[in-house]
Amino acid sequence: MQLADLRHRIDDLSALVHALQDVAGPDRVFTHPADLIAYEYDGCNFMAAIPDLVVSPISTDEVVGIVKVAGRHHVPLIARGSGTGLSGGAITPIGGIIVSLAKMKRILHVDLDSRTAVVEPGVINLDVTNAVQAGGYFYAPDPSSQSACSIGGNVANNSGGVHTLAFGVTTNHVLGLEMVLADGSIAQIGGRGADAPGLDLVGLVVGSEGTLGIVTKVMIRLMRRREGVLTMLGIFATIEEASQAVADIIASGIGPTSLEMIDQLTVEAVEPAVHAGLPLDAGAVLLIEVEGVREVLAPSAGTIEALCRRNGAREVRTARSEEERHLYWAARKGAFGAMGRLAPNYYLHDAVVPRSQLPAIMHQVMEIARRNGIRVANVFHAGDGNLHPLIPYDAEAPGEIARVMKASEEILAACVAVGGSISGEHGIGFEKNNYMPWIFGDADLEAQRRLKRSCDPDELMNPFKVFPTPVSCGELMVRRPPRLGASGLWI
């Protein structure tokens, strides 16, 4: 079966457009081909599908109107924030309407006394912290894309970040939600407290990837900065040594807030962008952060340095200024965005393994890469056992896509084989939905499906995501325009 055969048919497009214009006005309903093609992608670089329409609401009422119109016309709705997701969660494999929430970006309420804030879904993750940091507060989940990604997208994918090790993922920081359901009703879920009465629907919705409804408000938890922070770099000859150091640091009980691995190929890509002074010749760099009252920082740093050295670190640095610390983090967070320096395309994975398996799995990943003749850059949340093998490739090179897909499957299979999972924080989307049976049995998946249908009986909310589908993302592989030889080029 081909994806084109499954594309949703819209019987009366002009009636649909008019109905949406009645809700959102003519300026925020987009129908021109140039406007639609700009929504055929999200942050997942290798697949694309053109939506039928794009609409950009500015209020919950408008979202309700859009959901009702879509229901009447029986057209799928795909909520989209900043379009930085990495699993194709915001693309339209079978067509439909993109509901862009980028204009709903108000921070509605901040209550520092109770350490909560209410924000619209289009608010940029980092803007929350920027709004409250003067008082010493911050919003903890910090994906690498935090300067671009939206809170709505974080909620959809239950995003983690570089401090997940200490602070957990998005679901640990969402107290309540306002959500428009498929029938156009508005549900208020959760609330101020840590444990709202009734079923834990916040836990259900966070991570549901827009398949249950459209979130229009999010009540989030704010945290207070600790007294001090130390950011260190351990420089190793091999990724295996660095992995062992990770295991030892965790075992020591120090409790770092962050333990991030950056390998040589990643440094090669990102260092020219950031100039953080990362060594280009080291096999792996560990970025380690500890926070707490000032008195504990120095002894913790001492222990970390000793453990790094015991595992062969040739150098251990500590950031001497806030500026240097920011540079280290800029290198870590800019890593995947810098992949364009290595190749025109990249495939970023998000597998998880039990932390004890880290050294062994890293060895396997490199072996799989070698066997398939591909390169892998590794930059990941080592402390969480959350791997991000990045495969830079060129979709134009003959056979390259097949090699990349084969290696990717092998990497995922290896992670699952050691008791891991296919996703840590990026979501399943349309990228890994057909791998779901690798980790869930039929009954497990059916239970999830029944829950989804109870909220969305007509399956109009982000269809073809999360659950296995008859076709997979390979159908949507993007092909770049043919490039000209250097001699034939002019601009």
Added chain:
Amino acid sequence: MATKAACPEMPAAQPIPRLAIPELDKCIQCGFCLQHCPTYRILGVETESPRGRIHLVEAAAQGRIPIDARFEEHMYVCLGCRACETACPSGVKFGTIIEAARAEIGPTGSPLARRLTLLALRHLMPFPGRLRLAAALLRFYQRSGLRSAAHALHLVPRRLAEMETLLPPIPKHFFVPAQEVFPAIGQRRARVGLLSGCVMSVMFADLNEATIRVLRRNGCEVVVPQAQTCCGALNLHSGEREQARAMARRNIDTFLAAGVDAIVINAAGCGSASKEYDVLFRDDPIYGAKAAQFSQRCRDVSEFLAELGLVGRLGEVRARVTYQDPCHLAHGQGIRRQPRELLRRIPGVDLVEMGGSDRCCGSAGIYNLTQPEYSRIILDEKVAAIQATGADLVVAPNPGCMLQIAGGVRARGMRVHVHHLIDLLDRAYTAADTA
């Protein structure tokens, strides 16, 4: 559930191979540029973001969408500020992409606006003499009472009248140096060429003269070749690439023949364009190498002076100063440190940073004329940031920024002066002389 393929109908279009430039391949669509883009921040739509525009250019190159009015709109709502280049981890050269796209479109606007723009770009900008004549006519119109009369009689169409308010008074004298070579004062440390610029020469003659004075005081023999012309940046930004190349060739030949150590430029936009002549001619077998040689020698005046090291005594200039990073200096040339260092060298200058100093002011070449609405929103934000610093002087070393910001603070009735870095250095040297 659907049964039949029904992609949205896409209009027929032909692939454009020359638009499939290698810069496009570098974008991996991470979206890190979005929040750095002034128009995305205002409009919140993908098509008005760098990532979206790059995607549209790629789609046009592939023949997936036509180059139509909508495409033109998305390409020209862009300021060309290149803040996205600073934000991009993959080093995508967005400026090259947008210039390539605009070269397929030509200038933007109504048929009349297009014709006027083309007229100016092709028959005015390349010819300093004609430019001065046009400016002189405009000055006469402004000062003779003709302007007031025309307005009183409602002879000026509304839109044109609005544009006119953006136009500052044309100064009394233009930059027409009496000689080509100005000797160094004291020991000669370098022989430099000065790119005198088009707007700079008619609107900021004093500044060009000040630049020569400051360079000479720093041991530079300054050559101002008469054969030079406008750098072509405005042409490039308006899709007139062939004309830009013709002007670039003239400057390349002129300055390479002058035998200078460096080509010094006091306008950020001109500096950025001149430093990219190598890209403009990268496939030209004749001018490719010469253009690279030219570009390598180009220096912004702050970059050059910081590199050379200031000499001579600087007197006091008492001012609370805030610094606006011109886009084509910060994002286009990566120069942020040097102008600040030089400012701090001046006794009495109290430098206060404004929030978002490297955000565009909305001038962006002729953007304030082509997209006045967005330009105004962006300018308002800038003026508010300036006001928050309490500065009485803004340093913005680029003619477009100076005119735009001066207009903005004037409209708000703020008593803030806008100057070039060189103005301050020149004043400091003069102050030392008189002290």
